[in-house]
Amino acid sequence: MNFFLALIILIPFISSMFIGIAYMYSIVKSPISRLWFTIPALSAPMVSFILGLVLFLGLHNGAEDYVYRPYMWLSLDTYDIYMGFLGDKLSIFMVLFITFVGWLIHIYATAYMKDDEGYGKFFAYFNLFLGSMLLLVLADGPLIMFIGWEGVGLCSYLLISYYFEDPLNVNAGNKAFIVNRIGDFGFLIGLALMFFYCAPYGYDYITIQAHIDSIPLPLLYLVGLALFIGAMGKSAQIPLYVWLPDAMAGPTPVSALIHAATMVTAGVYMVARFHFLYELIPAVGVFIAYIGAASALFAAIIATKQSDIKKILAYSTMSQLGYMFIAVGLGAYSTALFHVFTHAFFKALLFMGAGAVIVSLHHEQNIFKMGGMRQITPLVYICMLMATLAISGVPPFAGFFSKDEILLEAFASGEYLIWAIAVLSAVLTAYYMFRLFFVVFEGQKYHHEHHPIDVTWVMKAPLVVLALGSLGAGFLGLPVLLGGHNLIGEWLAQWGVRASHVSHETEWMLLGLNITVSMIGIGLAYRKFKNYDLSKETLLEGVVYHKFYIDEMYDKFFVQPLRRLSERISVSVDVEVVNAFVMALSYGFVRIGKVIAVVQNAxxxxxxxxxxxxxxxxxxxxxxxxx
Amino acid sequence: MDMIFLILSFFAIAGAVGMVLAHQPVHSALSLILTIIALAGLFALLSASFLFMVQIIVYAGAVITLFIFIIMFLNVKEANLPKEPNKNITIFLGFIGLLPLNFLILKALYHMPSKALVLSQNGFGEIKSLGMELFEKWLLPFELISILLLVALIGAVVFGRKEEG
Amino acid sequence: MASSLFSYFVVAMVLLSIGLVGVFSRKNIFVIYMSIELMLSAVNLIFVALSNYYHSMASQIIAMMVIAIAAAEAALFLSLIVVLYRRKKTLDSDMYKALSQKETL
Amino acid sequence: MANITVDGKILEVKEGALLIEELLANAINIPHFCYHPALGKDGNCRMCMVEIEGQKRPQIACDTPIKHGMIVRTKGANIDRVKRSILEMELINHPVDCPICDQAGECSLQNYYMDVGLYESRLSTPKVHGQKHVDLGANVVLDQERCVLCTRCVRFTQKITKTHELGVLSRADHSVISTFPNQPLSDPYAMNVVDLCPVGALTSKDFRFHKRVWFLASEEAICNRCARGCSLYVDHHKEKYKDEMIYRYRPRFNALVNGYFICDVGRLSYHQENENRNFHPMIRGKESEYEYAEGKLLRLFKRNIGKMLLVISSSLSLEEMVRIKALAGMYDATISAYEPNRFDEHFGDDFLKHQDLSANARALPLLGIEEHCMGFSEGFEQAELIVFIGRSDIDMVKTLAYETKNIALLYGYNPPFCEGLELLLPITSHTGRAGTFINCDGIVQYSNCAITHNQGHKKLLELLAMLLGDTLNTCEEVWEETIGKLEHFQGLEFEKLKHTAQKISL
Amino acid sequence: MGIKIVKREGKSFKDRIYLPAILGGMMTTLGHFLRNLRDTSNIKTLNYPEEQPKDITSRYRGVHRLTKRDDGSVRCVACFMCATACPAECIFIEAQEREDGVDEKMPKVFTIDLLECVFCGGCVEACPCDAIRMDTGIFTFVAHKREDFLLTKDKLLSFEAKKEKA
Amino acid sequence: MNSISISIVIINIILALLFSLGAAPILVWIERRVAGFIQDRMGPNRCHIKGIRLGGLIQSFADMLKLVFKEDFEASGIKESFFFSLAPVIVFCSAFLTFMVMPFADNLKIGAQVFYMQGLPIDLGVLWFLAFAGLSVYGIMLGGWASNNKYSLLGSIRAGAQVISYEAAMGLSLVSVLITYGSIHLVDIVNFQGKLLFGFIPAWGIIIQPLAAIIFIVTAFAEANRTPFDIAEGESELVGGFHTEYSAMRFGLFFVGEYVAMSASSALIVTLFFGGYHLPWLNTQVLQNHITWVLAFIMIALPTVSFFFSKWMFNNNRWLEEGNIRNRESKLLFKVIIGINLLVILGLGFWLSLGVEEIGANIATAVIQVSTFAIKLLLMNFVFVWVRWTLPRFRYDQLQDLGWKILMPLAIANIVLTATIVVVFGV
Structure with missing residues (x-):
């Protein structure tokens, strides 16, 4: 069954290639039926999911971790690097929800993209994206993981700038790619450092874990930080988050896929994967937690003033990722992954619901031009309500349990500042999500420009499934406190739960607090957005609306100086120094050539x-x- | 015999010199005809009667005719002829430059056994013997030549057609 | 004995030299081509003389084939000249440099 | 702007303008005698009748201001009947002597009759006869019988020249145009009335009976009599077995330069293009073949590198000047355009005539060609060969040092003398070649090549190309190669310039 | 409906090889040849200088002439209509002012180049004054020099119309 | 070299000159009279010497005289005077040389010696004709080019292209003929045609090789620049084509050259396809064996023919004026005919009564064959003339189409066919 690991990855890749070729054929030769694209596109994640399920059941029945190394990839002097796949509990866990949620998003996308000319192209990218993510997750060593890591980056670039006729979209794609490159740079440094010390023994996780001692401690800090920079890039943490909102330029299923199942969770997964490393350097962990907390709060604040429905959701993702990093940083990897798991469901649902709204309003994204969608798309309304409740942390929806656990971890770790920020973020989360919800679904109809239409069942069906997931996923990690077993926590016990030493009273108290906090947020939103007026905007709100001018600051402090510098260099140094030298040389040769060329007179x-x-x-x- | 040889050689060489020196291509071509016909005479003198006819029919009758035809067809004006101010000097220099080459070859040839070449008796050089030889021993080259001619024909047609557009 | 093999060789050599000189000293593409033809004829003369000398038909056949090839060459060459002249409006062979320089025919 | 409908077609025109202006501007044929864009409306001929919706009777288009929404008809049975009646009226006393009338072929009356008239004459009473040959002075002859009394000529003397020489005499069908006693037509623009006259009443004594107009071909050119450079048509014809001749100059409308008129001096200056021409090259006073003389010129140039003075006329075209400059650069010669007799104060006036008699002197500073006496003298001292190009005032050299210098002359006309000249090479004259000229106001105009003489003399540009050893034989090539790249001519497109004059900043 | 199908001629094999048609033509000419060879009296050739043509009609376009006014002066007013109409451009006119008061304009030079004239009669048609006619009946005009074929104004005025035989 | 061989050579050369050069004025006369009769005209009939018109033949001699004595001038535009003069000479010489190899009679056997009855006793046969017919175009091209006249140049260009095109078809059509006859020697070819096919049909080329005959005749027309292939001259388009600028005897050489070329083409056609010097059913052998009867037949036939000719002459040879000097001609000619008849009959009778030996038989055979050849030649020339006055000129592209697209493939097909038959039946 080990080769199932390879199959899980290969199937999306093969289907992507098949779709791509079919698409080329349809362009060059003659148009072909869309079923040629749809069937492989939908079946690939499904087959992967089933295979993953088989492996999962195997693991569940107590099998060993699956390791599959089909061939040697690189033979560098004395180091041999295998193309290897590792199927332990963590990766299979990831595979399961990636493929499942991914499959739903695929189904959704077939309806969403049905009028697009590049239908085949889109699904080729989509499957490639999924395959890359699976490669990232199932890799048995950092190098293979890096292939997936870069593949994910590439596909995000392709998909974000999918509507490449508009230069804005292309810029967004570029931005995502470049910012990710910065993160990847850090990641590569980390990998290189590790490679330097660990490669003699082998370069897969197990070996690295075994030989982690060979890295000197100070360097270990450096490695940890460097790897975290990579995670920052991929998972959109301060300061490398800027690409995430712009990434909304892609089609909505892309956003859903990036935010729910694939790309952004890569950072979390990576840190969890290197838990043995981070456990040796808890200070870095705390740093990560602070970054996470800052991101959570920061993003939540920005999200309160956004008007683009997808951007709000993007910032909420960033905020939730902040939560995850809080957990990761504090060593509660399983908690973080639990939140990743629940988040996958409700974020996918949110995006797809938003997508449904957008489609029904003929690609209108401004929430203030929506409103009253409840009557038009009742089912979407219900699903969105459930997702919103889930993200706001209202019991018994999924988000409540995972978020509660994170807050618990934060409280228990003693970093009360982080905890406080997290709670504040939770208020804001509930606030901005319900703001979105009320504005879009309740309130005045503001769509006299459009004639809203209800979306098809192909779009709705995944919503329903995900809504059920948002409702039920939390119970998989139902804490002991509430009589659950915390199945996920147990499954991922290896990636430890540290919060067991908090007393039940405290837990109850925190639980209550959480509910209260959510309710406050919801209440605020309800009060404010019954009659909302855009014109009353304070300075601070303006700042918030403009996302704290971070983009502008980047532009001012990094982009412009660099550009000026390169311009200066291109004008002065390049022309006067480099060019002069080169020209002098070439001039000399030309002169000599001219003398000799007399005989070569044709x-x-x-x-x-x-x-x-x-x-x-x-x-x-x-x-x-x-x- | 010797007299005829000398006269024909003189005409051949005179024609060649005229061809090289003439400014107008038509004059060159006409001088070349002189050479060709004189050479045909030399062939006859060497009792190669078929080659004599072929030389006249093909060279004088077809090739040079075609040549003059093309020259007239293009009808190049005096002003459009290439300007060759140093023509005579280069020709002279060329001859000087070629002298050693010729001298060496002739020196080598001088030691070949010398024998007068005369009109042969008993049918040597007749068309029949040439034909028998050609179609018995040289059939393949003959066919190859025919293919070559065909290729040249097609090539000429392809080159010469009107430019489209 | 003027009409010995050697004297035929002398005549052929002279014609060949004239042809060579013509090829590299004249610009007119027609004259260049005619010089080439002249060289072919000169070689033919040698062949025929040797045929007579050795009483062999083979060299006459070769001479005949040379003539045939010259005819084929003439057809191609002349059509080339026509094309070139149409495009360049000159017979100057020095102007036909399209392959050596950035210029079209 | 206003929209009017003319014959079912909607035109966008200027509100308040005269209807006839806009109709003519939109190339709608509307017969008229008395209206002229330069003289304005008068409304006496009644030829330009149009039907206007809402008006009971047909109206004259030349006195109808345009209103928005007007619906105008210029054709139709009704209006044709009106026009035919008016024509019949005009022709009651017309002698219909088209065979001997100089205007035949360009006569409005004739054209309108062919368009709408074509009736049998109903006249039985004898025609009123007038004088057939009245010499008005200043080369203008009046035939009173043919006159339709449009008074364009009268208004010309009133409005344009303000000399008031002509007037209308008598009444009714005895009305005639006339000068005042003992006051002949004498102003320097008088011959414009011949062009203005729509019929054959006023004819030019200079052109009268020389050629029927339908034989003439017209070429657009400009006058090179003075620095104004008026636009004109060169009417020329090559009779069988004879050399090409220019028969007249006619003014060509050019709003930037001369409007509708030219002066009489310029008009008659075509005579020098026909007469006084020299076609025979001479070497040291002996006639020679042109090809040989050309070779001689080239040899002269090659022999005198660095020792030459090129004395050029400032009436040469821009292209020629540029090429001469290149020539000077190539042969290391000095150029001078010094002309002592360039200005004539008595010639200039405040209308079209300009006191500077050189056609292209504004180009000299642009190209950096010396035009002062100093430069000439310096060049003269060093030179052994003096080449006069396009001018013949070699007397001034004669007075200085005739014996010691060789003089070559490239000139289109008869030179004052030929003895002692090293070389005299005829070139085509002003009308025999195309060129661009800059007039006194910095307006660049293109003059076409009008005539080609039988004799094989070359254009100056071709000679210069021969001397320079390249192939820039035409103005187009020179513009493309050199002039277009000069700073002052950057914005000009030659193709556009060929048809429209353009102003440049000097 | 209204379409008439016309058989294409010249497409059959017999037509395409030409030889039958050529032979047919040659038979025709051979027939003429043999007939005339046998007996020359069928030939209609006129032995010209000895035999003169007898059938020159009044409408025959002979050499031109210029007509005169009643007072014997030239009727032509040099309007150039004949020169304009002439397809061979063989009429050369120069106009001049007429001083005698009869008219304003008259030809100074009026020349017809008979070597170029195609005797189409266009000039006669074009003349508005009936000043040029081709009714002289002269069908041969022989001269030794080219200049003699240029009919000047005086010569044109000197021709008379051919007298009709009663 | 005895006196007999020298005299035979001289006779041969005289015959060749007679058939080529001497034929020219007669051909001109035939051309003009035939043209006249075909077009229902008289043709030249005025020129006479003391009333002797010979049906207008004198006109040709007068024209010749005129051409010889006319002022020979060159236009001032002619730069290449030498080539201008050379061109007609080339035309004339090559046409003349072409004729030189035609056999007028079978090889004459006198005693032990065998003589070729050709102007030049060369056994190259057909190839010689091909070679010199090809050369004659140089004259035309050179003349047209040297004239420095665009019409002339166009004419010469046309001539060049035409000759190159048709020479190919001609050579190819000859190949099949040569395959059939198995020789390139003209005497062999003619003797082959002396045989009988199936015992009663003369084995003439036109019967054995009809396609080759047609192709060859057509191409021969083209080679001789005769109508309908005279586009080099093309007076309706090119004024006079290559000879526009020529006058006097230089033109005369062109003129005569054309007729000589025509004569040569006719001779070759006759030789190749119409049995050459053979009378049908009477080949050399038969003639030599039955020479007595043949001579007797001539003695009877000659007066009969003369009678009918005289009758025709008195019918048609009249001048319209009574008493004109020209009207006496018929009587004079009648006397001459009677004289000739008497001479021939008396001579032959005398000879027959003496008895004919072998040499005499051979010589008589040769004379009869020469006459046969002359008559056939004349008839073939008549066909040339006849075609000229029947067919219009080809358009240039049609001409090239005909040459390359019809005649050439046909000739090649004919070669294949002939070769197949020869190989299969071993004939």
Missing amino acids: NVRFYAFVMILGASSICAYLIFILG
Whole structure:
């Protein structure tokens, strides 16, 4: 069954290639039925999911971790690096929800993209994206993981700038790619450092774990930080988050896929994967937690003033990712992954619901131009309500349990500042999510420009499934306190739960607090957005609306100076120093060439003459010699 | 015999010199005809009667005719002829340059056994013997030549057609 | 004995030299081509003379084939000249440099 | 702007303008005699009748201001009947002597009759006869019988020249145009009335009976008599077995330069293009073949590198000047455009005539060609060969040092003398070649090549190309190669310039 | 409906090889040849200088003439209509002012180049004054020099119309 | 080299000159009279010497005289005076040389010696004709080019292209003929045609090789620049084509050259396809064996023919004026005919009564064959003339189409067919 690991990855890749070729054929030769794209696109994640399920059941029945190494990939001097896949509990867990949620998003996307000309292209990318993510997750070593890591980056770039006719979208894609490159740079440094020390023994997680001691401690800090920079890039943490809102330029299923199942969770997964490393350097962990907390709060604040429905959701993702990093940083990897799991459901639902709204309003994204959608798309309304409740942390929806656990971890770790920020963020989360919800679904109808239509069942069906997931996923991690077993916690016990030493009273208290906090947020939103007026905007709100001018600051402090510097260099140094040198050389050669080129005058008669002269000279010489 | 040989050689060489020196291509071509016909005479003198006819029919009758035809067809004006101010000097220099070459070859040839070449008796050089030889021993080259001619024909047609557009 | 093999060789050599000189000293593409033809004829003369000398038909056949090839060459060459002249409006062979320079025919 | 409907077509025109202006501007044929864009409306001929919706009777288009929404008809049975009646009226006393009338072929009356008239004459009473040959002075002859009394000529002397020489005499069908006693037509623009006259009443004594107009071909050119450079048509014809001749100059409308008129001096200056021409090259006073003389010129240039003075006329075209400059650069020669007799104060006036008699002197500073006496003298001292190009005032050299210098002359006309000239090479004259000229106001105009003489003399540009050893034989090539790249001519497109004059900043 | 199908001629094999048609033509000419060879009296050739043509009609376009006014002066007013109409451009006119008061304009030079004239009669049609006619009946005009074929104004005025035989 | 061989050579050369050069004025006369009769005209009939018109033949001699004595001038535009003069000479010489190899009679056997009855006793046969017919175009091209006249140049260009095109078809059509006859020697070819096919049909080329005959005749027309292939001259388009600028005897050489070329083409056609010097059913052998009867037949036939000719002459040879000097001609000619008849009959009778030996038989056979050849030649020339006055000129592209697209493939097909038959039936 080990080779199932390879199959899980290969199937999306093969289907992607197939769709791609079919798409090329349809463009170059003649249009073909869309079923040629749809069927492989939908079946690939499904098959992967089933395979994952088989593996999961195997693990569940107590099998060993699956390791599958089909062939040697690199043979560098003395180091041999295998193409290897690792199927332990963590990765199979990831595989399961990635493929499942991904599959739902695929189904949704078939309806969402049905009028698009690049239907086949889209699904080729989509499957490739999924495959890359699976490669990232199932890799048995950092190098293989890095392939998936970069593949994910590439596909995000392709998909974000999917509507490449508009330069804005292309810029967004570029931005995502470049910001990710910065993160990847850190990631690569970390990998390289690790490689330097661990490669002699082998370069897969197990070996690294075994030989982590060979890295000196100070360097270990550096490695941890460097890897975290990579995670920052992928998972959109301060300061490398800027690409995330812009990534909304892609089609909505792309956003859903990026935010729910694939890309952004890569950072969390990576940190969890290197838990053995981070456990050695708890200070870095705390740093990560602070970054996470800051991101959570920061994003939540920004989200309160956004008007683009997808951007709100994007910031909420960033905020939730902040929660996850809080957990990760504090060592509660299973908690973080639990939140990843629940988040996958309700965030996918949110995006797809938002997508449904957008579609029904003919691609209107401004929430203030929506309103009253309840009557039009009642089912979407219900699903969105459930998702919103879930993200706001209202019991018994999924978000409540995972978030509660994170808060518990934060409280228990003693970092009360982080805890406080997290709670504040929770208020804001409930606030901005319900703000969105009320504005979009309740309130005045603001769509006289459009004639809203209800979306098809192909779009709705995944919503329903996900809504059920948002409702029920939390119970998989139902804490012991509430009589649950915390199945996920147990499953991922290896990635430890540290919060067991908090007393039940405290837990109850925190639980209550959480509910209260959510209610406050919801209440605020309800009060404010019954009659909302955009014109009353304070300075602070303006700042918030403009996302704290972070983009502008980036532009001012990094982009512009660099651009000016390069311009200066291109004008002065390049022309006057480098060019002069090169030109002097070339001028010299040209001069010499010109002198020599006199004989190369393209005059065949001249060549013939010279040839004859040569022959004649030889003859003259012969006559001279022979006498 | 010797007299005829000398006269024909003189005409051949005179024609060749005229061809090289003439400014107008038509004059060159006409001088070349002189050479060709004189050479045909030399062939006849060497009792190669078929080659004599072929030389006249193919060279004088077809090739040079075609040549003059093209020259007239293009009808190049005096002003459009290439300017060759140093023509005579280069020709002279060329001859000087070629002298050693010729000298060496002739020196080598001088030691070949010398024998007068005369009109052969008993049918040597007749068309029949040439034909028998050609179609018995040289059939393949003959066919190859025919293919070559065909290729040249097609090539000429392809080159010469009107430019489209 | 003027009409010995050697004297035929002398005549052929002279014609060949004239042809060679013509090829590299004249610009007129027609004259260049005619010089080439002249060289072919000169070689033919040698072949025929040797045929007579050795009483062999083979060299006459070769001479005949040379003539045939010259005819084929003439057809191609002349059509080339026509094309070139149409495009360049000159017979100057030095102007036909399209392959050596950035210029079209 | 206003929209009017003319014959079912909607035109966008200027509100308040005269209807006839806009109709003519939109190329709608509307017969008229008395209206002229330069002289304005008068409304006496009644030829330009149009039907206007809402008006009971047909109206004259030349006195109808445009209103928005007007619906105008210029055709139709009704209006044709009106026009035919008016024409019949005009022709009651017309002698209908088209075979001997100089205007035949360009006569409005004739054209309108062919368009709408075509009736049998109903006249039985004898026609009123007038004088057939009245010499008005200043080369203008009046035929009173043919006159339709449009008074364009009268208004010309009133409005344009303000000399008031002409008037209408008598009444009714005895009305005639006339000068005042002992006051002949004498102003320097008088011959414009011949062009203005729509019929054959006023004819030019200079052109009268020389050629029927339908034989003439017209070429657009400009006058090179003075620095104004008026636009004109060169009417020329090559009779069988004879050399090409210019028969007249006619003014060509050019709003930037001369409007509708030219002066009489310029009009008659075509005579020098026909007469006084020299076609025979001479070498040291002996006639020679042109090709040989050309070779001689080239040899002269090659022999005198660095020792030459090129004395050029400032009436040469821009292209020629540029090429001469290149020539000077190539042969290391000095150029001078010094002309002592360039200005004539008596010639200039405040209308079209300009006191500077050179057609292209504004180009000299642009190209950096010396035009002062100093430069000439300096060049003269060093030179052994003096080449006069396009001018013949070699007397001034004669007075200085005739014996010691060789003089070559490239000139289109008869030079004052030929003895002692090293070389005299005829070139085509002003009308025999195309060129661009800059007039006194910095307006660049293109003059077409109008005539080609039988004799094989070359254009100056071709000679210069020969001397320079390249192939820039035409103005187009020179513009493309050099002039277009000069700073002052950056914005100009040559193709556009060929048809429209353009102003440049000097 | 209204379409008439016309058989294409010249497409059959017999037509395409030409030889039958050529032979047919040659038979025709051979027939003429043999007939005339046998007996020359069928030939209609006129032995011209000895035999003169007898059938020159009044409408025959002979050499031109210029008509005169009643007072014997030239009727032409040099309007150039004949020169304009002439397809061979063989009429050369120069106009001049007429001083005698009869008219304003008259030809100074009026020349017809008979070597170029195609005798189409266009000039006669074009003349508005009936000043040029081609009714002289002269069908041969022989001269030794080219200049003699240029009919000047005086010569044109000197021709008379051919007298009709009663 | 005895006196007999020298005299035979001289006779041969005289015959060749007679058939080529001497035929020219007669051909001109035939051309003009035939043209006249075909077009229902008289043709030249005025020129006479003391009333002797010979049906207008004198006109040709007068024209010749005129051409010889006319002022020979060159236009001032002609730069290449030498080539201008050379061109007609080339045309004339090559046409003349072409004729030189035609056999006028079978090889004459006198005693032990065998003589070729050709102007030049060369056994190259057909190839010689091909070679010199090809050369004659140089004259035309050179003349047209040297004239420095665009019409002339166009004419010469046309001539060049035409000759190159048709020479190919001609050579190819000859190949099949040569395959059939198995020789390139013209005497062999003619003797082959002396045989009988199936015992009663003369084995003439036109019967054995009809396709080759047609192709060859057509191409021969083209080679001789005769109508309908005279586009080089093309007076309706090119004024006079290559000879526009020529006058006097230089033109005369062109003129005569054309007729000589025509004569040569006719001779070759006759030789190749119409049995050459053979009378049908009477080949050399038969003639030599039955020479007595043949001579007797001539003695009877000659007066009969003369009678009918005289009758025709008195019918048609009249001048319209009574008493004109020209009207006496018929009587004079009648006397001459009677004289000739008497001479021939008396001579032959005398000879027959003496008895004919072998040499005499051979010589008589040769004379009869030469006459046969002359008559056939004349008839073929008549066909040339006849075609000229029947067919219009080809358009240039049609001409090239005909040459390359019809005649050439046909000739090749004919070669294949002939070769197949020869190989299969071993004939």
